[in-house]
Amino acid sequence: xxxxxxxxRVPWDVLVIGGGATGLGAAVDAAERxxxxxxxxxxxxxxxxxxRSTKLIHGGVRYLRQGNLGLVRESLRExxxxxxxxxxxxxxxxxxxxxxRPGERAFYGAGLWIYDKLAGRSSLVGTSLLSPQETRxxxxxxxxxxxRGGVLYHDAQFDDARLAVSLAQTFxxxxxxxxxxxxxxALRKENGRVRGVLARDTESxxxxxxxxxxVINATGIFSDEVRRLDEPKSRALLTYSQGAHVVLPRAxxxxxxxxxxxxxxxxxxxxxxxxxxxxxxxxxxxxxDRPLENPRPLSxxxxxxxxxxxxxxxRPPSRADILSCFAGxxxxxxxxxxQTSQLARDFAVKVAASGLVTVxxxxxxxxxxxxxxxxxxxxxxxxxxxxxxxxxxxxxRDARPQLDSLLSNEPSLREILHPRLPYCLxxxxxxxRFEQARTVEDVLSxxxxxxxLDAAASIEAxxxxxxxxxxxxxxxxxxxCAQATAFTTLARGYxxx
Ligand SMILES: Cc1cc2nc3c(=O)[nH]c(=O)nc-3n(C[C@H](O)[C@H](O)[C@H](O)COP(=O)(O)OP(=O)(O)OC[C@H]3O[C@@H](n4cnc5c(N)ncnc54)[C@H](O)[C@@H]3O)c2cc1C
Numbered sequence: 001x002x003x004x005x006x007x008x009r010v011p012w013d014v015l016v017i018g019g020g021a022t023g024l025g026a027a028v029d030a031a032e033r034x035x036x037x038x039x040x041x042x043x044x045x046x047x048x049x050x051x052r053s054t055k056l057i058h059g060g061v062r063y064l065r066q067g068n069l070g071l072v073r074e075s076l077r078e079x080x081x082x083x084x085x086x087x088x089x090x091x092x093x094x095x096x097x098x099x100x101r102p103g104e105r106a107f108y109g110a111g112l113w114i115y116d117k118l119a120g121r122s123s124l125v126g127t128s129l130l131s132p133q134e135t136r137x138x139x140x141x142x143x144x145x146x147x148r149g150g151v152l153y154h155d156a157q158f159d160d161a162r163l164a165v166s167l168a169q170t171f172x173x174x175x176x177x178x179x180x181x182x183x184x185x186a187l188r189k190e191n192g193r194v195r196g197v198l199a200r201d202t203e204s205x206x207x208x209x210x211x212x213x214x215v216i217n218a219t220g221i222f223s224d225e226v227r228r229l230d231e232p233k234s235r236a237l238l239t240y241s242q243g244a245h246v247v248l249p250r251a252x253x254x255x256x257x258x259x260x261x262x263x264x265x266x267x268x269x270x271x272x273x274x275x276x277x278x279x280x281x282x283x284x285x286x287x288x289d290r291p292l293e294n295p296r297p298l299s300x301x302x303x304x305x306x307x308x309x310x311x312x313x314x315r316p317p318s319r320a321d322i323l324s325c326f327a328g329x330x331x332x333x334x335x336x337x338x339q340t341s342q343l344a345r346d347f348a349v350k351v352a353a354s355g356l357v358t359v360x361x362x363x364x365x366x367x368x369x370x371x372x373x374x375x376x377x378x379x380x381x382x383x384x385x386x387x388x389x390x391x392x393x394x395x396x397r398d399a400r401p402q403l404d405s406l407l408s409n410e411p412s413l414r415e416i417l418h419p420r421l422p423y424c425l426x427x428x429x430x431x432x433r434f435e436q437a438r439t440v441e442d443v444l445s446x447x448x449x450x451x452x453l454d455a456a457a458s459i460e461a462x463x464x465x466x467x468x469x470x471x472x473x474x475x476x477x478x479x480x481c482a483q484a485t486a487f488t489t490l491a492r493g494y495x496x497x
Contacts, residue, residue, distance in 0.1 A: 001172075001177050002201065004177050005038060005210065008211075011211035011213050012037065012211065012212040012213070013030070013035035013036045013212070013214070013384055014027075014030040014035045014036070014037040014038075014212060014213070014214055014375070014378055014384075015039075015040070015210060015215045015216070016030070016037065016040070016216045016218055017217050017219055018040075018041060018042075018217070018218035018219035019039055019041025019044075019045040019178065019180060020041075020046055020049060020220050021046070021050040021167075021364045021367040022218040022220060022360070022362065022371070022374075023216070023218035023219070024039065024046075024164055024167035024168055024171065024178075024367070025367035025371030026216050026218050026370070026375055026378075027171045027176055027178065028167055028170050028176075028371060028391060028394070029368070029372055029375040030176075030216075030375045031171050031176040032390045032394060033375065033379070033387040033388070033389065033390060035387075038177040038178075038210065039168075039177070039178045040183070040184055040197070040210075041179065041182060042181075042183035042184070043181065043293075044181070044437075044439070045164045045165065045168050045178070045180050045436070045446070046161045046164035048220055049220050049221060049328045049329055049331065050160055050220070050364065051446050052243075052295075052326055054245065054280065055157055055158055055273070056093075056155060056157055056158075056271070056365075057078075057079045057082050057083075057155070057156035057365045058155045058156065058365060059072040059073070059076040059079065059118065059155075060072055060363075060365075061115065061262070061269055062268070062269055063075075063346075064111060064118075069118060071346055072118050074369060076115075076119040076120070076122070078366050078368055078369055079119070079122075079155070079156050080119065080123065081393075082158070082368075083123055083124075084123075084393075085396050086395075088166075088398050089158050089159055089163050089396070089399065090156050090158040091157055091158070092124050092125070093155055093157040093273070093274075094125075094152060094153075094154055094257045094258065095152070095257065095258045095260045095271075096130065096138045096139055096150045096258070096259060097151045097153070097260045097261075098135055098139065098142055098150045098259070099147075099149055099150055100147060101148070102148070104148065105151060109129050109151045112127040112151055113126075113127050115127070115153065116153070124154040126153075127153040128151075129151060129152075130149050130151065132147045132148060134149075134152075135147060138150070138152065138255065138257045139253070139257055140254060140255065141253055141254065143311075143312055143314055157273065157275070158364075159449065160364060161447070162446075163364075163396070165446070166396045166397050166399060167367075167396060168435075169397040169434075170396050170397045178436075179201075180438065180442075181201070182199050182202065183202065184197045184198070184199050184226070185197075185198050185199065185207075186198040187215065187226075187229050187230050187354075187356065188209065188211070193354055193355045194214075194352075194354045195211060195212070196209065196212050196215070197210050213382035213384060214378045214379070214381050214384070216358075216359060216374055216375075216378050217357065217358040217359070218359050218360075218374065220291075220331045221331045222291055223237060223358050224237055224238055227352065227358055230352055230356045231353070231354070236334060237333065237334060237358065237360055238332060238360060239332045239333075239334055240288045240329050240330065240332065241285050241286060241287050241288065241330045241332055242284070242285075242292075242301075242327050242328070242330075243283035243286075243329075243330060244283060244284045244298065244305065244325065245280055245281060245297070245305070245326055246281045246282070246306070246322050246324075246496075247275075247281070247322065247325065247453065247454075248278065248279040248317050248321050248322065248323065250277050250278055250279060252309070252313055252321070253274060253279045255274070257274070258273040258274060259271070259272040259273075265304075265308075266285065268284075268285055270282070270283075270305070270308050270309075271283075272312075272313075276422065276449060277453070278454075281305050282305065284297075284301040284305065286300075291329055294490075294493075295327040295329050297326065297327045299497065301327070302322070302325060302496055306318065306319070322495070323453065323454045323455065323456075324451060324494045325494060325496055331360055331361055332361065333346065346361050346362055346363065346366070347360065347362030347369075349370075351377060351381055357374060357377055357381055359371075359373065368391050368392075371391065372389045372391065402433075402434055403426055403427070406426050406429060406433075407424075407426045410426075413425045417448075417461050417464065418454075418460055418461040420457040421448070421450050421454060421457050421458070423448045423450065425464070425468060427448055428443050428447075428464075428465055428468050428469075429472070431443045432468065432469060432472045435447050438469075439469070439486075440462050440466050440469060440486070441487050441490060443465050444458045444462065444465060451490075451491055452494075455491050455492075455494035456495065458487075459491045459492070465487075466480045466481070466483040466487070467480060469483065470483075
């Protein structure tokens, strides 16, 4: 990838800064339209917000309650596309909303019926009302006192960091160049117009001048930071809110149905979701004043999640039950003061006087629509030939097609990584050889989801992963040891204090 980046005599058509959902979506869109495109990510792909979501591809029951029907409809359309284009990573998930007061079942049933209608012709099963007994059959660990029934509906669930890998691979397969650990440190201008960037290769410390006809800033919560490389005094486009999750053993919610709590004390919705043999509980909404690179769940957030779960589950979960906890920061638009071009949606595409195109806000579910809007604008700004978006029906690359042949050629890679984790050494080797994993954290946090599934087990697995990485990447013993230590320090923060 670095060789391809360096071996270019004419400017790239499109340069995307940021390798989260938004940047990868824009990069795939640009490459698919036939533009020569490069994407640079400061850390690992999806290492910021895009690996820390609740892992739902959804219209947003919350937006439905706010009456933002246009947004719900657009998200549901994208949900359908993702179910079709990435069936290996996005799947239907049944949810039950339990009801305890008279009239609640009809009220929420009507709301979710509208949700179904907004989805149009959807492949997902429609909403239905459940008796108390049917509700308990779906959610056997639900508290039954005063239970009046429930509403069953369907939405979609995915693996966020793996979808990011799948997008990166799709992008590369369509001729793109994607580099992780490659921060953009400055923008390059000619006559006041952005014409490229200065980027650094973190591993070699080498610096690269990269010329491009148009630059897209897709850096999520860091968007204002990059905008200020362009205009140091530009007004903030974003505000920030942290959301925390805790991960519990499957016994708290056996079966394949998720639980939706429609209204928490602070008026939010709360999910308990089966995910890779564990239960994901989230999320919170804690305003914060600046973007954080490594957000950690606050003790108060963990208490809030456990307390709400305890109101619904027969056995109240405690801190001792937590396998892992993690947090992410939402990039939220400030509103009209930013003079954006797409205010009807929850994301914005903004063009600076220099031609820098910033795309921010939104959610994972709408990453493709965001990419489409950003690249449409970027093509105009960069004077690129007009070409239609072609991602609506674009299948995304399958995860790990190489694994089977790897395991038959190298049987030693069949060995399991850790008794409490659903991975073998072959998964680690695939991550290193085919998915640009460069660190123990890349492997255990995002190529596999070991850190989220069981933080303590991931710490125990770290030395083996470090050894395999060192062997595959030709690193020495000191590097191997430093990698295992750095991961252990990070992963301890995923255990409740
Ligand atoms: C708690 C929580 C739960 C959520 N749940 C859901 C959900 O269930 N469903 C859903 O659809 N959405 C959900 N979302 C929203 C969704 O996760 C985000 O909207 C999405 O991940 C944002 O992606 P992004 O690419 O814009 O930002 P990011 O993922 O933050 O990516 C930006 C990238 O830019 C990189 N970068 C920054 N500066 C530079 C630089 N100078 N050079 C190079 N790279 C740089 C960063 O390293 C980062 O990787 C949730 C969000 C949160 C916080």
